[in-house]
Amino acid sequence: MTQTTTDRPSGRTGGAVVPVLAFAGIVVAVMQTLLVPVVKDLPHLLDATPADATWVLTSTLLSGAVATPIMGRLGDLHGKRRMLVASLAVMVVGALVSAFTSDLLLMIAGRTLQGFAMGAIPLGIGLMRDTLPRERLGSAMALMSSSIGVGGGLALPAAALVAQHSDWHALYFGAAGLGVLAIALTLTVVPESPVRARGAFDLPGALGLSAGLVLFLLPVSKGSAWGWTSGTTLTLFAAAAVVLLLWGLMELRVPAPLVDLRTTARREVLLTNLASIMVGISFFVVSLVLPQLLQLPAGHGLGQSMVVAGLCVAPLGVTMMFTAPVYARLSARYGPKTTLILGLLIIAAGYGGGLGLMDAAWQTVVTSVVIGAGIGLAYSSLPALIIGAVPASETGAANGLNALMRSIGTSVSSAVIGMVLANTADTVGGVGIPTTHGFRISFLIATAAVAVGLVLALFLPAGRPSEQHPRLRASSEEDANLKRAEAALSGFRGRVLDAAGVPVARAEVTLIDRHGRRAGATVSADDGGYALTVPAGGAYVLAARAAGHAPLDSPARHGGDGHPVDLDLSLPAETVSA
Incomplete structure (x- = not known):
């Protein structure tokens, strides 16, 4: 998985x-x-x-x-x-x-x-x-x-x-x-x-996709020379359809496609x-x-x-x-x-x-x-x-x-x-x-x-506005506060801080579940506070990003019992290579 x-x-x-x-x-x-x-x-x-x-x-x-x-x-x-x-x-x-x-x-x-x-x-x-x-x-x-x-x-x-x-x-x-x-x-x-x-x-998946793409793109690129209704062209298109269909069915069944x-x-x-x-x-x-x-x-x-x-x-x-x-x-x-x-x-x-x-x-x-x-x-x-x-x-x-x-x-x-x-x-x-x-x-x-x-x-x-423009994120601060209050009861909460312990506002905090999927996201408040609900108990990664700081990815675990987990995120200082 x-x-x-x-x-x-x-x-x-x-x-x-x-x-x-x-x-x-x-x-x-x-x-x-x-x-x-x-x-x-x-x-x-x-x-x-x-x-x-x-x-x-x-x-x-x-x-x-x-x-x-x-x-x-x-x-x-x-x-x-x-x-x-x-x-x-x-x-x-x-x-x-x-x-x-x-x-x-x-x-x-x-x-x-x-x-x-x-x-x-x-x-x-x-x-x-x-x-x-x-x-x-x-x-x-x-x-x-x-x-x-x-x-x-x-x-x-x-x-x-x-x-x-x-x-x-x-x-x-x-x-x-x-x-x-x-x-x-x-x-x-x-x-x-x-x-x-x-x-x-996924080696079988790679081989299947490769075969399907070659069978499809070959007649596309050579059809003018071979003839679009020739037996070779039509056979390759049909073979491509079959191979890609079987490949798709296989990809739906493997744990890491x-x-x-x-x-x-x-x-x-x-x-x-x-x-x-x-x-x-x-x-x-x-x-x-x-x-x-x-x-x-x-x-x-x-x-x-x-x-x-x-x-x-x-x-x-x-x-x-x-x-x-x-x-x-x-x-x-x-x-x-x-x-x-x-x-x-x-x-x-x-x-x-x-x-x-x-x-x-x-x-x-x-x-x-x-x-x-x-x-x-x-x-x-x-x-x-x-x-x-x-x-x-x-x-x-x-x-x-x-x-x-x-x-x-x-x-x-x-x-x-x-x-x-x-x-x-x-x-x-x-x-x-x-x-x-x-x-x-x-x-x-x-x-x-x-x-x-x-x-x-x-x-x-x-x-969503939170994914489009920082000003829209700032204008919805009240909604963010409501979500933060709800999340404080059933997820992760804490503050985003810099290396000196100073709160970092407008930091993006993303919750990634054990399948690598994004399970939630928020923006830290002016006091650095953040809170995220969890869909279920288990292992997560909290990824924090903010301008002027190196990104942070912090592993965390939630018991799924409805109680909040307090976790402060300390962003390391950004270093610029010479």
Whole structure:
């Protein structure tokens, strides 16, 4: 049975933690974007057929989808920083394998290893939740969640420049160097998470999920080449449905599952994950359409060079980066549900306006900026919604599953848009060239996906004021006092103090049960007083967090006899690493 254990954190929550974790996410994004400038040349570069060359991209997609939830669960069990470093190390090995070869099979093997780095995003978000004070968490998670777009947007022109003026293998050497730097910074700056989920790793669950995802994503990514109604495609989809169904039934019966499907089935988690698919679709459409529109020769596109095309699309990622602090303010005031809805509305406006902005390079920059702002808000909202709905011991696995949903969205988007562009292409000299008509249909599909995501977001439950904004918590002080009086009769009570014994006001105190689930939460009063009811007797952990102090996780036991247990929580002083 899954339980949470905690060690006292080291207190190294200095200002460098957030940029280092965000840099790790950007490195992962760079790895994904590396081959975009040379995709069309891969068959020539690898001396392979076009169908075989696409496996260089497909392999990364499949390994990333498999690794993301698995690395998240391993992080919950064995330490999120440890698994983050392991993910980056595997990526570095894969980049070096690819850097030293032009053999198709070895290149596929290297790209498969690089896909394991996809677990870095949910692991980084989990580390932030476990180690940062609440007032810094919103903007930090927003930056981490947006790092995929930031890295992708910034890497496009850089990768294009390298591909035009150097051996394309240099792209992999650069990725390996960035990976080594990210590992060194993580080990130096980022503290290990004190939160652990106790239990064994669910190996059968990992194998079952891996098989189901491969069987599903393989026909999604190769359906255009194989034929959507071919026997191979339909057989793999059917096999995926059977395997995932059996996997789900098995996960419901094991004591420590890879993915807690009961938690995943909660309305807020389920709707957030479904909305994530739609956001993933909307993100990938603009990333796929605009570079082609810009680079196609005049008459079909805008006739720009590879580097100029990258520079025009780069604002997509830059804008996502600058929306992180904006998201933090909006979410603190209105909650992540509202920011998700706002982000989706901005994305819809960007795609709607983009339908008429396809005649000049500067117009694509406008489209990139608007859509980037919306995706930045939407991506930043997703981990906050997930974290608010799951216990601390499941943060890594839950965010890993959410990242997987985004990946499924991008995979489905790639398949659908590829089919649309192929069916609307003009044939010139036996070669199909995408048309502006196909690009506009692609934008309409993205708009439809955003509309579905908007409907899903509207049905998300509104967050409680205590989880949205400190001022709302302060304005409900009388209600908190009533709850405190009730809790004093049947739970834990006491005061939150600093290292010198001075009361700490507005400290967040969370009650975690023996299954690692949040059983209650409150905010300390001006005199440091807190009180929490317990649902039943047993072992608990009281987790206290406050600005300017290192977090505290205190094991405690309640007899369940209706009598209060007095327990003062003494927060250690925060130490900032040099």
